[in-house]
Every structure is written in C-alpha cells, then in structure tokens.
Amino acid sequence: MTETAEARIRIDAAPDTVWHAVTDPATIAEYLYGTQVETDWRQGSPIVYRGEWEGKPYEDKGVILEITPPTRLVTSYYSPLSGKPDEPASYQNVTYALAPDGDGTAVTITQDGCADAAEAERMSTNWSTTLEGMRTVVEGDAR
Template sequence: MADRPAFVYVTFIQATPERVWHALTDADVTAEYWAEHCNVSDWQVGSAWEHRRTDGSGIVDLVGTVLETLPPKRLVITRAGPNEERPGGPGRITFDIEPHGDIVRLTVTHENLTDHDEHVSVSAGWPSVLANLKTLLETGHVLPQGPWEMYAEMRAARMALNDPK
C-alpha cells in the first residue's frame, strides 16, 4: 500500500472518546452527519459494514469489512464499491481517537486509494463529513448546508472555466 495514494485528516472535537466512538458507529447518528447515508454494522472484527442510503431505497453505495475495533480508541475498516474489483485491494480507513483533557483528536487515515482522482474525491469528502460530525457533537446539530455542496459548486465552476466552448 505504500506506493498508493493516501489521505490523512486530523480534527479536534470537544467531546469524550466515547461520544466520538458512538458517533462513528451508531447508524442513526451517522445518518445525521453523512446526510443521505448511514453506516451500518455490528462493528465486530470480521463483520461487514455498509454505507447505506437513508432515502428508504436500501441502496448500498460502499461496503467493507471491520478489520480492527478497540472502543473508544481505534476503528479500522476496508472500503470499496459493492462488487468493485480493485486491483490493489479495497481502501483502508483508520479512525484513531485520542483524548486530551476535554477534547479529542480524531485522525482519519484513508489508505490504498486507487489513483489521483480518488485522492481528490476523498480530500474533499472527508473534511466535509468530519466538519459535520464535529459540529454535531459540539452543538447538537449539523451544519446548515452540506459542506460537500460547496466543493461540488467550486468544481463545476472550475470545469466551466476550463471548457473551451
């Protein structure tokens, strides 16, 4: 995995490690800060997890396996699309939760990305999702707009500028 792109994001949250762990592993809470998805699993080593749409369709957009679980300190999962054959194997996401007084340092490491395009995608996605998570835990509600919408608008504007028409 060393020769494949990776992404690391660190944020600090005013919460206990237990609250952060709960927010990462409770399907109802994940539905709040992921907006249109929830993460579903029993979070035991070897178990499957699903990134399932919350619109009632039951559609699963991402799947993986729980590789390591050490509540409330560390969670490691694999990640890929359903039925996706990735030449280098699935992505690997590690959540490290470190307490410091009244705050937590949450480090998300997303390894084994397929290419530059996936790196660009997760580089926009993780900060947006984690900003929503942080806001939810600190204020009781998510951000008033989905932060990922800003990235989509900026990307569309950049593409329009580069359009030779």
C-alpha cells in the same frame, strides 16, 4: 504506488462521546449525508453503507478489520461507484483514530489505496467535510 488521504479535527467532547458518533448508525446518518450503516461492530463482521449520492442509490461495503473502543476503528471499503471490479485490489482501508486532546478529542481519518495524489486530495477534502459535520453534530448534542 498508492496515496493516502488524511483529515483531522478536534472535537470538544470526550472520546467516548465521539466514539458513539463514529459507531451509532443514527448519528452517522446525521453527518454522513444520510447514509444508513449496518454492522454489528465486531472484528471480522461485514459493514454496509447504503444511501443516495448525486441522485444515484449506492451500496458500499467492507469488513471491520480492527475495533478498539473508544480509540480505533479500521474497516476495508469498496464502492461500486468507483467503477473498479469487486476484488481485493479494489478495496481501501479507512481508519478512524481518536485520542484525548485536553478536554476534547483529536480525530484523524485516513483512507489508503488512493490511485494518485489527486484522488488522495479529493478524498481528504471529502473526509474533512465529513469531520466538520461530525463536529457540528457532536458539539451540538453536547450543548
């Protein structure tokens, strides 16, 4: 049995503005530790994340499983840094869900397939930090 990580935040911006932050490579790099994202944002297309983590270069990958602007993005995700083999069982699904919340947007990120509660907690913390960065970038741009 696997666990699911989850993080939530409210961003003071319209869903279209937050969606741009989720899908624009330049904006993603601002809040996701300089990560460079490559994809055409179409269902079934590959998505690649390149960068450096703790001094080590990485190239993570996945596939766009579902994309419904401006409310939902689901990708598969695999990182060689996980130490797991590059096979279907090693991939996790990451879901970005955006919903109007008054004059802002509620954002929830989930990542399934965590090996145990400790990994789910670690990933939830990482996603919370990422969402805080996203909020800073989006709300800073909105001012």
